[in-house]
Amino acid sequence: MKITDYLKDHILYLDGGMGTLLQEEGLLPGELPERWNMSHPDIITKIHRDYYDAGSHVVNTNTFGASSLKFSAEELDTIVRSAIANARAAACESCGQQPKWVALDIGPTGRMLKPYGDFDFEDAVSVFSETVRLGVKYGADLIMIETMNDSYETKAALLAAKENSDLPIFVSNAYGEDGKLMTGADPTAMVAMLEGMGADAVGINCSLGPRALRSVAEKYLQYASVPVLLKPNAGLPKAVNGRTVYDVLPREFSEEISDLICKGVRVAGGCCGTTPEYISATVKATIHAKPVKLDTKSITCVSSYTHAVIFGESPILIGERINPTGKKRFKEALRAHDMDYILKEGISQQEKGVHILDVNVGLPEINEADMLREAVCELQAIIDLPLQIDTSDPAAMEAALRRYNGKAMINSVNGKQESMDAVFPLAKKYGGLIVALTLDENGIPAKAEGRLAIARRILAEAEKYGIEKKDIIFDPLAMTISADKYAATETIRAVGLIKRELGCHTSLGISNVSFGLPSRDMVNGTFFALTLGQGLSAAIMNPYSQEMMKAYHSYRALMGLDENCAAYIDFAETAPQPTSPSALERNAAPSEKEYASELQRAIVKGLKEQAAQMTAGLLHTLAPLQIVQEQIIPALNIVGEGFEKKTVYLPQLLMSAEAAKSAFEVIKANMAEEKTGDKCxxxxxxxxxxxxxxxxxxxxxxxxxxxxxxxxxxxxxxxxxxxxxxxxxxxxxxxxxxxxxxxxxxxxxxxxxxxxxxxxxxxxxxxxxxxxxxxxxxxxxxxxxxxxxxxxxxxxxxxxxxxxxx
Amino acid sequence: MRMENTIYTRSYGAPPWNRREILRYAGVKGDTSELDALLQSCLDEVEDKLVYRVCYREFAVTQHPAYFDLGFLKSASAGLKKNLSGCESIILFAATIGIEIDRLIARSATVSATKALLFQAIGAERIESLCDAFNCNITEQKAAEGLRTRPRFSAGYGDFPLEAQKDIFAVLDCSRRIGLTLNESLLMSPSKSVTAIIGVGR
Structure with missing residues (x-):
């Protein structure tokens, strides 16, 4: 019987600790336990057999650290072969009557992935792939990826398992007492990513005892549609009279697990410090428990390496600014490979309050796949928002999805067969929430009903790939009202129709609606409010637009989505008021005699905003180069000399440098020809x-x-x-x-x-x-x-x- | 199970903050008024993003004429020998304040080099304070048994080679216990982390 079939209506028991038992048997500090598969096959087989005897359906092979990072190809082959043989022998010898499976155990590599470590993502995929291929070669029944405490490494392992086998894959992560992985992911993020990529069971093991992991397990049960796995430690180790004991005993352990099985956990076992006694106590305590039926959660979400963003009643804002269309400075940055520029756009949109960042770096003259992959990697190194990957080039889409650390938003597919043939396989492999545009070979239907019909066809095609409705969000396309006076009304109707008829979420690129009109912000804000009224779930928008942010915050307050109107009040109080000229003057007034000018003072004092403001002012009367030569450089010299004489320290030097840089940025934007510097x-x-x-x-x-x-x-x-x-x-x-x-x-x-x-x-x-x-x-x-x-x-x-x- | 086989893990709350130390790490002396507001905003930003984790293990040690047997490594380092003179055992530990500080440093590097420098200094002060807090616990615990501890000693001090990091990571299971890893160039990730030996003796 296939384990995934058995799991449909049974509770599945896993094994318990291995490392702690091997230490009891004499494994020395620093000795590699995987070698014991060959040197002590009798001990390894006995431990496995004891677990099967205790009632485990699955034992993990003794291959936790078996990777090409620690062993030669030849030894690795021998280790995996012996480890699986030991587990098989145990299954044959065991007196247990339950069905028995052997899981190829895969633990973390112990290396940190780039950018914060030095281990490349693709290298990690290769390392895991080697072990997976050996597991397949020697006949493992399933793959158990466990104790992973980094989401990116988990993704590498799962990808390796999917690309090199057809075996069922269980994925289990190790959470800290803060309910997060060591690198920051919470349970919702992990469930979103792992389910999206097609894990057969997801869960939690190691690090803490069952009680401490309860809240994490409950989160999994709340969000996961696949079976949830729980394999906690026997609590924490304590020293008692010169010996080590774990502080949760079998009885308490089994009671805790039993309770969580009643709540829905379907796969249970133990990790560090647990023994066959713990497993048999757990089996006994739950032998009559009825497995809780698995329910499909139908949650529409995306995730980053820290958290998931769930689409529901409160509108989701997707920042549109990382996109070169119509932006001269952005195009220049792309051509010059200026990643900092892109990162700054990302950071400042996050500060404005968007929930997701759209990333589009397409320019005819650059290699989009390379650029998009790099942009995604750089953004996810420092910004914890989920990304919406925006490209029409399938190769670029795959390059970015592969490296994305989470479940991305995929922008976009449309009703054309060619588009669906290209995008759906990628979404199936890497997971993702797909933005589907309601257009096809015949263009965009004028009427809302026509767009609904395309949406239906897209859903039907997605189903062929096993992509669920929840993973598709429709964009019924905002068209400009300056060309067609009913353009907006049809889009607004389509939002309502798709929501009512299909039960699907919708997203719109708002700004198109006002193309060709003056004061576009005004129209955009009102259009946004109207579509929200029809149930729009998300908008690709400009977060610097006050009108858009006003519509967003007022909508949430009006719809009861903003407790005590707190977010609205906060927004209203900090929203910039139109500044009167006199206020500006007051700001700039107190001139200290020691500086040649206000700008010079701002730079020396490290006042970034003021430096930029004053430079903008000076540009009305002075030539850009004159400002640089007569004001900025002398200011820098004052600070530089101070630094050399040790009257100014490094942080102050840097503050001045930043202020000067912001002045330069203003000058650059005003110069006809881009020239980064006049020196070598x-x-x-x-x-x-x-x-x-x-x-x-x-x-x-x-x-x-x-x-x-x-x-x-x-x-x-x-x-x-x-x-x-x-x-x-x-x-x-x-x-x-x-x-x-x-x-x-x-x-x-x-x-x-x-x-x-x-x-x-x-x-x-x-x-x-x-x-x-x-x-x-x-x-x-x-x-x-x-x-x-x-x-x-x-x-x-x-x-x-x-x-x-x- | 014998005690030596056990790796213990401890999580701490934030140790007391030492603003003066942070400024010292940032390279500032004297008047800091221009920096105060910026430093405060960095402190606010960092406060709930850090973790304070330590894993440790105790080893019996023996002194030989040519080397010191640390239980997991034999070392001929003269500096270590001097530090551990008269010790019967050591506490080998690894401590980290987590990956978020690295993210904050990288993030601020793109928008403000000053903030990146301040986060760097905050990270240095935090990890030292964490080591102090742990060290203090161990010293108290050992004092109760009538034992004294020596100043902590790390790989890379004097003639105790940085390569010892490989042996330390092999026996402390740092990646699993506290999410700390060693790169090929012997750098640690997260970067604000420490491994050290505390000698224990009469």
Whole structure:
């Protein structure tokens, strides 16, 4: 019988702890337990058999750490083969009458994935894939991915299991006492992602006892449609008279589990500290319990690496600003590969209160798949909002979905066969909530009924792939009223029709409706309110638009979705009021004599907003370059000299640099021709193996301030990459940073390669571990102790360059 | 089960905040008035995002003429030998304040280098305070048994090589217990983490 069939109307018992029992048998600290499959097959088989005898349907093979990271290919093969053979032998020997299965156990790699660790996502997928393939080869009945405490690694393991086997897959995560994974995911996020990718059971194991995991288990039961698994520890270890005991005994353990089985847990076992005694107590306590029927939850949601966003009564705001359409500055940023620009758009939309970020980075002249993948990875490194991946290129969609850490929103599919053939298989494989546009080969139907008909066809096609209705959200398309006076009314009707007739959620790109009209915000806000009234679930919108935010907050307050109108009041109080000119003047008034101008003072004092404001003001009367030469640079010099004389400290230097940067941004936006700096190119990177970049970022910021064209290659950059870039740009200066003694050799290697292939360039090094002596030893031209020293050195080189040109 | 085989895990509430230490880590001396508001906003932002987790294990140690047997590693380090002189056992521990501080540092790096620097300093102060809190617990616990503890000692101090991190991670199960991992270049992730040895003796 297949385990998934058995699970339909039975409770399934798993085994208990393995590691703690092996230690009892003499496993030494630091010894790899997987080797015991070969050296002590009798002990391993006996432990498995004891679990089967106690009533376990499933035992996990002794392969928790069995991966190519720890073992050679040959040994790994032997380990998996022996481990499965040991479990099989135990099943044959056991006196238990229950059906028995052997699960290939897969634990975490122990490595942190990029960007916060150094382990690449695809490398993780490959490592898990090897173990999965061996499990399949030697006949495991199912795959148990367990004790995962990072959502991204969990995704890598599940993807590897799906791509290399047809076996049922159970996925279990380890939660801390805060109810989250170590890297921040809560249960709703994990359920959304894992169900979306097609796990056959999801759940919780390790870290705590059953009582401490109760609230996490209840969350799983609330959100999961697939069977929920629970495999807690026997509480926590305590030292008693020189021996270790776990503080939850079998009786209490079985009572707790029994209670959660009554609430709906369908797969139960134990983890660290539990023994066959715990399992047999649990089986006895629940032998007559009726399995709670599985119910389909029909929750429409997306997730990030921390939380899920659920579509329901309260409207969901999807920020539309990460999109180059009609934005000159954004296109420039994409061409220049300026990720910071995209990240800033993301952060500021989050600060405005959006729930999801739309990400569109398509430009004809760039490789969209690479750019979209990179944008998604960079955004999810620092922003915990779910992403809506917005592209019409299926290859780009797949590249982004694969790396996305959660359940993404997929924007979009439409009623054209070609579109559905391309998008649905991706959604099935990676999970996701699909935005479906109600148009097809014949275009957009004028009437709401026509759009509803397309929606029905899309649902029917999705069903063929096993994609449920809850995972499709319809966009009935907002068209401009300046072209057709009934454009908005039909869209508004379509929202209502789709909701009533199909029970589906809807989303709209709001701004289209006002295309070609003056004061578009006004129309957009009212249109948004009207569609919300028809039950619109989500809007792709501009969160900087006051009218849109007003409609959103008023709607929630009016519909009883905002307790005590708290969010509305908060919004109303902080909403910017039109400022009178006199207020602006007052702000700028108190001039201190010591500064040549107000702008200079703002920069020296590190006042970011003021610096930008004053620059905008000055641009009315002065030429951009004049402002730079006469105001900004002298201000920076005051601070820079102060820093060198130790009257100004690093944080103050940085605040001034930021203020200067905001002034530069204003000037840039006003200059006809984009020109990042008037001085020479400076290539900067943190060397391979090193992921610290704060020092490098500081140097970059200050260099930019002083007019250098900085090309930042990021952190953990290989010598080849640095050399290639230096050669391509024929850069006269390269700056290398390292924080760890262990990465200084990588710096040395980079310098050697640069000398060979870019003999013209000068190399300046810095970072916590370096000093003059080190710098000399590895052949650098210059050791700079801080950012200012780097600037001075770069200016020297720039000067020589300029002179040689004359 | 023998005690030596057990890895214990502890979670702490936030240890007392030390603003002066944070400013010291940020490299500021004297007048900080310009920074106060910014620092406060960083502290507000960081407050509920940190965890304070420690895992530890006790090992009996023996001194040999040429090396020290730490129970999980034999080391010839002179610095360690001096630190552990007269010790019968050690507490080997790993501590972390979690990944969120790394995210905050990276996030603020794109919008404000000053904030990134302050978060960096806050992280440094937090992990040190966590180690102090744990160390203090162990010292009290051992004092009750009539034992004294030595100042904590980490891989990379003096002649005790950073490579010892590999052995430490092999016996502390850090990734599973507290979500702490070791990179190939021997950096730890999350970055605001510490591993150390506390000697225990008469």
């Amino acid at each position: 190119t400076f290539v900067i990177a943190t060397v391979e193996g090193d992921i610290h970049d704060i020092g490098k970022n500081i140097v970059k910021l200050i260099l930019e301030n002083y007019g250098f064209c900085v090309t930042d290659l990021g952190r953990d950059v290989s010598p080849d990459e640095i050399v290639a870039c230096t050669v391509r740009l024929h850069a006269p200066i390269v700056g290398l940073s390292a924080l760890m003694t262990t990465t200084v050799p990588a710096m040395e290697k980079t310098i050697r390669q640069l000398r060979r292939e870019a003999p013209w360039c000068r190399i300046v090094v810095g970072g916590a571990v370096l000093n003059q002596e080190y710098a000399d030893a590895i052949g650098a031209d210059k050791y700079a102790k801080d950012a200012m020293e780097t600037v001075r050195y770069a200016e020297e080189i720039n000067k020589t360059l300029m002179e040689s040109r004359i």
